[in-house]
Amino acid sequence: MSEWKEEPQITADRDTGLQPWWRGLVVAAGCAALAGLSIALSCREVGMATLWYANAFGACCLLQSGRRGWWATLAALTGGLLFANGLAGADLRAAVLYAAPNLGEMVLGGWLLTRSPDWRQIHRSPLAGWRVWWRAVLLPALSGATLAVLLLGGTGVTPQSATQLWLTWFEGSLIGTTALLPLGLSLLVHREGGEGVRSLARHLVTGETVALMGLSVGTVVLALPHLPFPFVYLGLPMLGAAMRLRYLDVVLQVWLVSLTVGATIARGGLTLPPVHGDWQTLLLHVPLLAALLPPLLLAAAMESARGRQRALERERERLRQLYEHTPAMLHSIDTEGRIVAVSQRWLERLGYPVDEVVGRQATEFLDGPSRQRMLQQAWPVLMRTGEIRDIELRMVCRDGQLVDVLLSSTGERDARGRVVRSLAIVEDVTRKRLAEQLAVQFQRMSVMLASIGDAVIGTDERGCIVSFNPAAVAMTGWSATQVVGQFYGTVVHRRDLDSGEPLLDPVLSCLSDGHCVNGQAARLQHRDGSSRVIRETITPMRDPDSGALIGAVATFQDTTTAHELARTLARQAQHDALTGLPNRLLLQDRLQQALQLARRSGGCLALMFLDLDHFKQINDRQGHDVGDELLRQVAGSVLGAVRASDTVCRLGGDEFVVLLPQIGTAEDAAEVARHILGGVAQPYRIGGASLHVSFSIGIAVFPDDGEDEATLMRRADTAMYQAKRDGRNGLRFHHALDTGLGAP
Numbered sequence: 001m002s003e004w005k006e007e008p009q010i011t012a013d014r015d016t017g018l019q020p021w022w023r024g025l026v027v028a029a030g031c032a033a034l035a036g037l038s039i040a041l042s043c044r045e046v047g048m049a050t051l052w053y054a055n056a057f058g059a060c061c062l063l064q065s066g067r068r069g070w071w072a073t074l075a076a077l078t079g080g081l082l083f084a085n086g087l088a089g090a091d092l093r094a095a096v097l098y099a100a101p102n103l104g105e106m107v108l109g110g111w112l113l114t115r116s117p118d119w120r121q122i123h124r125s126p127l128a129g130w131r132v133w134w135r136a137v138l139l140p141a142l143s144g145a146t147l148a149v150l151l152l153g154g155t156g157v158t159p160q161s162a163t164q165l166w167l168t169w170f171e172g173s174l175i176g177t178t179a180l181l182p183l184g185l186s187l188l189v190h191r192e193g194g195e196g197v198r199s200l201a202r203h204l205v206t207g208e209t210v211a212l213m214g215l216s217v218g219t220v221v222l223a224l225p226h227l228p229f230p231f232v233y234l235g236l237p238m239l240g241a242a243m244r245l246r247y248l249d250v251v252l253q254v255w256l257v258s259l260t261v262g263a264t265i266a267r268g269g270l271t272l273p274p275v276h277g278d279w280q281t282l283l284l285h286v287p288l289l290a291a292l293l294p295p296l297l298l299a300a301a302m303e304s305a306r307g308r309q310r311a312l313e314r315e316r317e318r319l320r321q322l323y324e325h326t327p328a329m330l331h332s333i334d335t336e337g338r339i340v341a342v343s344q345r346w347l348e349r350l351g352y353p354v355d356e357v358v359g360r361q362a363t364e365f366l367d368g369p370s371r372q373r374m375l376q377q378a379w380p381v382l383m384r385t386g387e388i389r390d391i392e393l394r395m396v397c398r399d400g401q402l403v404d405v406l407l408s409s410t411g412e413r414d415a416r417g418r419v420v421r422s423l424a425i426v427e428d429v430t431r432k433r434l435a436e437q438l439a440v441q442f443q444r445m446s447v448m449l450a451s452i453g454d455a456v457i458g459t460d461e462r463g464c465i466v467s468f469n470p471a472a473v474a475m476t477g478w479s480a481t482q483v484v485g486q487f488y489g490t491v492v493h494r495r496d497l498d499s500g501e502p503l504l505d506p507v508l509s510c511l512s513d514g515h516c517v518n519g520q521a522a523r524l525q526h527r528d529g530s531s532r533v534i535r536e537t538i539t540p541m542r543d544p545d546s547g548a549l550i551g552a553v554a555t556f557q558d559t560t561t562a563h564e565l566a567r568t569l570a571r572q573a574q575h576d577a578l579t580g581l582p583n584r585l586l587l588q589d590r591l592q593q594a595l596q597l598a599r600r601s602g603g604c605l606a607l608m609f610l611d612l613d614h615f616k617q618i619n620d621r622q623g624h625d626v627g628d629e630l631l632r633q634v635a636g637s638v639l640g641a642v643r644a645s646d647t648v649c650r651l652g653g654d655e656f657v658v659l660l661p662q663i664g665t666a667e668d669a670a671e672v673a674r675h676i677l678g679g680v681a682q683p684y685r686i687g688g689a690s691l692h693v694s695f696s697i698g699i700a701v702f703p704d705d706g707e708d709e710a711t712l713m714r715r716a717d718t719a720m721y722q723a724k725r726d727g728r729n730g731l732r733f734h735h736a737l738d739t740g741l742g743a744p
């Protein structure tokens with residue numbers, strides 16, 4: 001023995017928990033028991049030990065003891081062997097001579113087992129079983145038999161010849177170790193795997209195990225005494241059990257069968273073949289070995305196959321779980337296009353139960369155009385190349401909803417390279433497509449908002465700005481980044497057009513009552529201090545589904561030009577173009593207001609008609625332009641003669657009207673008229689000429705001369721004509737026409 005290699009993985013003995021002396025006692029007792037059993041089963045009639053179990057036990061004990069406990073184990077085994085031989089009647093010398101070859105076998109077997117880890121695979125690899133057999137069974141038996149002949153031959157301890165001794169030793173050791181070593185090694189393997197004794201026992205005591213073991217043992221009991229070639233019959237149940245039972249069950253059965261064979265032979269229940277003694281042992285042991293060894297190898301092969309089968313099933317189950325529960329839409333189809341498997345995600349997204357999907361054509365779940373594309377383009381490519389990538393399709397949910405998908409598929413091929421099935425991954429791109437469409441729409445809207453001439457400002461539900469287009473930037477002077485998050489009213493400063501007072505934030509009122517604020521005109525203050533007139537509209541924005549307010553959009557446009565134009569037009573409509581004085585339209589308006597006031601207050605007003613005297617002559621002599629200028633200067637003179645609250649208007653030609661809205665008496669009006677007459681009496685210097693003009697003035701007084709506009713106008717006109725008739729350059733009151741009063 002060169003070196004005992006510490007086998008780091010052998011842990012059986014190192015954690016038994018037994019005290020060394022107690023363990024030694026157990027080892028010695030076990031060895032003695034098995035040796036004693038073997039001796040007891042020896043067939044004395046033929047002078048041989050049919051099977052020898054102690055060496056298998058010893059090899060296992062040495063294997064599990066490790067390097068440190070090796071000597072103690074060996075000592076215990078020696079003690080056990082000596083005790084058994086002594087008990088069988090051998091003297092000490094004979095016992096020592098018998099024990100020595102057995103110890104040699106144990107050591108050789110144990111050492112060879114530690115050199116190779118094959119024994120751990122014994123239960124699931126026939127090759128490992130074979131290697132273990134010839135290394136730990138055959139070689140030790142050959143060595144032991146040879147050593148026995150060397151030690152015992154010629155000592156008189158045994159009556160057998162050297163050949164007989166070698167044969168009986170070799171065969172007994174070979175059969176006994178073949179029968180027991182696999183059981184011992186299996187128990188060690190199970191113990192290393194953490195399987196307890198109870199679990200092993202529960203597994204062993206099953207109906208099938210007991211029945212098959214009973215069949216094998218019964219075959220031994222029946223066949224050995226009564227049938228020729230009994231081991232042929234024994235082989236059948238043994239092989240049957242090897243195919244059905246676990247390896248541990250089979251090795252236990254092998255050991256029990258060997259025990260039964262040994263017991264049967266010991267009882268003389270075997271009819272030995274009628275040949276010479278040496279041949280008799282061979283013809284007994286070779287068939288027995290042939291009956292015991294193949295079931296062991298077959299059981300390992302079956303265990304291995306079952307292990308592979310279980311691994312395959314686990315793998316298949318794992319793949320099935322992975323397939324069904326992977327968070328992706330998967331389906332598999334056969335060559336006819338029928339769905340054969342589908343993932344949970346696929347079913348959830350399209351809303352189908354699995355039994356409505358499996359077996360149906362995959363194209364049934366596509367809309368019309370997609371079905372055509374699949375059948376005419378994608379499917380032929382898949383069948384030909386075994387692969388298609390990112391085919392854009394539209395699937396139909398159970399409720400009719402459409403789902404945009406990208407389908408990629410890979411074909412499974414048979415041995416001849418033909419596609420027999422394909423696995424498709426379906427990517428739901430509905431949201432992606434929607435997002436793309438929204439992005440395009442958003443871009444278009446952004447361009448539109450940027451291009452639009454009106455300011456467009458979006459706010460959130462609180463009234464804070466969220467978008468601000470370039471027109472708004474131009475009109476307010478704020479940049480979009482400066483205003484986002486600010487209230488509309490703090491950015492868009494608006495004032496009342498007439499009063500100039502700051503206006504409230506219209507977005508806030510729109511958001512509070514949910515109503516549009518339509519076409520409000522206001523003056524917008526630019527950041528640079530300038531202002532412009534705007535017309536703004538505030539519209540609430542609502543969530544299309546819930547109807548809840550989600551913000552507001554304010555739009556306004558610059559209406560400064562239109563506003564100024566309107567004001568100019570309004571002014572032109574009410575004023576005389578030549579003199580800038582109010583015209584008849586405005587006069588009527590003011591007269592109406594003055595009459596209302598006078599009626600309410602009980603006051604008086606006067607309406608004066610003024611007509612230039614002989615103006616035609618000036619026109620004719622000096623020209624129309626001079627006449628125009630004269631009219632302008634005369635208008636200024638009249639204006640200078642009245643108060644700011646009075647209205648001077650030109651009716652047309654050389655006719656003027658003065659409205660005095662508040663007078664105390666008619667004399668007040670006469671005073672003003674005289675003042676006017678005095679004013680225009682001054683010469684006007686126009687174009688180098690000095691021109692003299694005068695007015696004929698007719699006056700009507702409210703309420704004495706009339707109570708409405710038309711009457712007052714008519715009567716003032718009448719009075720004016722009277723003034724003309726009376727010689728011009730004077731004034732006449734209407735109410736004094738009959739009395740001749742009112743002359744200056």
Ligand SMILES: Nc1nc2c(ncn2[C@@H]2O[C@H](COP(=O)(O)OP(=O)(O)OP(=O)(O)O)[C@@H](O)[C@H]2O)c(=O)[nH]1
Binds near residue numbers: 623
């Ligand atoms: N330069 C100028 N002349 C005007 C304008 N409108 C009217 N006239 C002239 O004013 C004159 C008015 O003359 P009348 O009021 O009819 O007669 P008159 O010469 O003033 O004489 P009496 O009124 O009777 O004192 C006409 O010759 C018109 O052609 C105007 O806008 N500019």
